Amino acid sequence: LESVWSKVALHLLYKGLCYLTLSTVFTGMRGLMNYHLSCCVNSLLQTLSATCEITDLLDRGDGRNVPLHLKRALAAMRADVPQPALHRDFLHCLDQNCFRRKINVQHDADEVFFSILNFIQQQMDDKALAQEIQNLYKISVETYLQCLECNSVQTRTSYMLSLPLYVKEDYNSLEGCMNSFFKHQELRGINCCFCVQCETKKPSKQGIKLLSLPRILCMNLKRFRNRCGSTQKLDCMVTFPETFDFSETLKEVFSADFYTLYAVVVHSGYAMYGHYTAYVRHRENKRWYYADDSHVEQVLQNTAYMLMYRRDSEEEGRQPELSG
Ligand SMILES: [Zn+2]
Known part of the structure; x- marks a missing residue:
């Protein structure tokens, strides 16, 4: 078992996994049926459902199209019933927006993530609200x-909605991946x-500096x-901490920004x-759950692909302190 887990690299979740309960107990966390290889969208929906900031903002707005069906799907996922939530309309809507152009082809989770955020920007009637949603992730x-x-x-400022971290073939730590990204x-x-x-033309050096970090x-x-x-x-191992202090990893930049x-x-x-599949921390009871399409169960063989951290501090939008 240990060798399997060492590959899995989710040892930080050990504690959380002890709390894993099957869906017989109400969790307010429903599974999602797999329609035509929708596991990628399903897993992202589980992470969005665990992001109370985005569900709260979506609930405040009137959208059409993707934002509307996303809001409905996320609301259905929180309903107090054990059956998988229906999200066919949401998938259908993505298809109509030519996203899942080729049905029966699996997509990258990051590609789906960016597309959903893009559709929210384009299709929400309240543009200020759409911007607030984008700001949640804006690096x-x-x-x-x-x-x-x-x-x-020469400098240029821009933003990203997620940090793309390249893994090496052997052992990786999240901190190491991040250091090489900013090196x-x-x-x-x-x-x-x-x-x-x-x-x-002259020899030069190029790099990326962080200006501000988002809530999510x-x-x-x-x-x-x-x-x-x-x-x-x-398929290599990447270790990552459950709480993350940016000021320790990227020494030049941030004051205490804990995630x-x-x-x-x-x-x-x-x-x-x-x-x-997705591991998500329940928004209320703070326990970890494992969502594999329509059911919740323990599966040992897996590899982390996207990580979502939430900033602990309540202050929003503050600027980093530079320390030389
Ligand atoms: Zn020069």
């Missing part, structure tokens, strides 16, 4: 390019970049690689024939 960053000869810097790269030789000051921090472990025209999956894990999307199997 502001600055990309910079510095000439190594004259030291002049600058030196560009030399044929990779030299044009410097406006020097008016020619989504991280996407990039396990899929394209090799020789086929997609392969890196607590509340949802994990898991991908098991191969790149092309995989299955998505």
